[in-house]
Amino acid sequence: MARETEEHAAGLPPRRSLRRRLARWYVEAEAARYVLSASVVLAAMLLIPDLLNNMLLTAALLLAGVALLPEYLRKHL
């Protein structure tokens, strides 16, 4: 109860909010993170075909989606 009050005071959403549950799922589901991030890369490549074969775009989006965003969410869950 005290923890929830602290979180409420810190401006975090209620523990059972959809946003929090989604964030927790995203942090825990590693395979889904890869699939989602790769899908974003694929969508970008198809929207802008000159990005097909673009390693930098893929590396940046994969690092952000699979590693850095979950680290951020883990710290703020």
Add this chain to the structure above:
Amino acid sequence: MSWTAHDFEPYALQKHLGGRVTMLPLYIGSLGPDMFTKWYVYGISLFGVEIKADDPALFHRGWPGAGFTHTPLFAIVVALLVYAVSRHGVWAFSLGLGLFAHAVTDILDTNGTMLLFPFSTDRVSLGAWAYAAEEGKHLDGFAYYSSLGLVADLAALVLALVSWRVLQRAYFEQHVLPNDPVMKLAGRVLPPSGLLVIYRFGFVFGVTRLLGWLVFAHVIHTNAFDFSWGGPSWVTPFR
């Protein structure tokens, strides 16, 4: 040339060679010869000026040109140089093996590679699919993903999938991380999951661009499949 086959091959090599190789230099070697040459082969436009090789096929694989990057000799020289500088045998061997694998895989198209360079500048070619890089990146991709090149990429994907154990986190932590000083260095700025992304990058990149090209060439555009030797017949190949 081969496309995503170069992304998948390192995982099969990692599976078979275990601790004697490490992924990062293997992958850099596997893609390296094209990383530094393809932009000039396809050409770029800079402030309205097009910068492109006069003879893309010769520049890419021949001599004079940058074709020496697609030769076993180049793989050996680079491996020796890296070893001389770093004294890290696994890194040097992995980089050389990646470069060697690239040179050998590229004999499958109609352009081929100078396997016997510098003793001979003749290009060894099996001619399984048309080399069409001089037609530009998009037409090159359309031709490749309509020909036996697609079959080669799918075969390389199967090889990588058969090697699925090396893609696991446990394998990475037990066999790759302790062997690779560059990964350890990267660990100072990236979380462990970030290092794993770097390790798995080639596989994910390969799958993504394989799917991307297939959709781009056969769903968004219409290009006829032609799995005949040296195809597709609708593109003028370099021979």
